[in-house]
Amino acid sequence: xxxxxxxxxxxxxxxxxxxxxxxxxxxxxxxxxxxxxxxxxxxxxxxxxxxxxxxxxxxxxxxxxxxxxxxxxxxxxxxxxxxxxxxxxxxxxxxxxx
Amino acid sequence: xxxxxxxxxxxxxxxxxxxxxxxxxxxxxxxxxxxxxxxxxxxxxxxxxxxxxxxxxxxxxxxxxxxxxxxxxxxxxxxxxxxxxxxxxxxxxxxxxxxxxxxxxxxxxxxxxxxxxxxxxxxxxxxxxxxx
Numbered sequence: 001x002x003x004x005x006x007x008x009x010x011x012x013x014x015x016x017x018x019x020x021x022x023x024x025x026x027x028x029x030x031x032x033x034x035x036x037x038x039x040x041x042x043x044x045x046x047x048x049x050x051x052x053x054x055x056x057x058x059x060x061x062x063x064x065x066x067x068x069x070x071x072x073x074x075x076x077x078x079x080x081x082x083x084x085x086x087x088x089x090x091x092x093x094x095x096x097x098x
Numbered sequence: 099x100x101x102x103x104x105x106x107x108x109x110x111x112x113x114x115x116x117x118x119x120x121x122x123x124x125x126x127x128x129x130x131x132x133x134x135x136x137x138x139x140x141x142x143x144x145x146x147x148x149x150x151x152x153x154x155x156x157x158x159x160x161x162x163x164x165x166x167x168x169x170x171x172x173x174x175x176x177x178x179x180x181x182x183x184x185x186x187x188x189x190x191x192x193x194x195x196x197x198x199x200x201x202x203x204x205x206x207x208x209x210x211x212x213x214x215x216x217x218x219x220x221x222x223x224x225x226x227x228x229x230x
Contacts, residue, residue, distance in 0.1 A: 001213065003209075003211055005207070005209075006188070009199060013196040014196075025209060026211065026213060028213065028218050029219070075213075077210065077211055077212060078210050079208065079210075080206075080208040080209075081206070081207065082204050082206050083205040083207060084199075084202045084204050084205040085204070
């Protein structure tokens, strides 16, 4: 079971999405985000957003690049943060070599 | 397994105009495979795309919606294939405008939620293969 934000970004307002960026605040059970480096995933970055520590996973779903920020605690039940923060954008841009 | 989540999310939608305050208490629960319910600026949608791979049910409802805040809950019970998603429910803000990402300087959000349940038995990865 997961509790997550799910956002989509494309190259035009009406076009298909090229990126999916998720923020997992809750994770119960043995579920994993999509990962290109195996399971369990090895975080490609570990940013702090809104005071909450996240582990970042990356994977490719078809043509869509999927970034999943997973709360390290798996239970960030009171989250307040900025999803366009420098922590988010720098993690994605610095790993966009994928 | 019996699972319940209570969710409250407040998303300040950037440059989107603030919708007028609306409060709607305890609308009818949505227990169908693909259903939706709207209140104020938000729409709740159920998605039971793995409905047929298990036995169980999911019911969701908007508890209240006011301005840029929504409270909702979902309750589910599933058995069946442990590597297949059975269902999920999402809420979406209706009035946002698609913009170039660089035009967003911030996207502040708050989400308070709780979960009670037992008997989780699932594996796999999202969104590529599965979970439950």
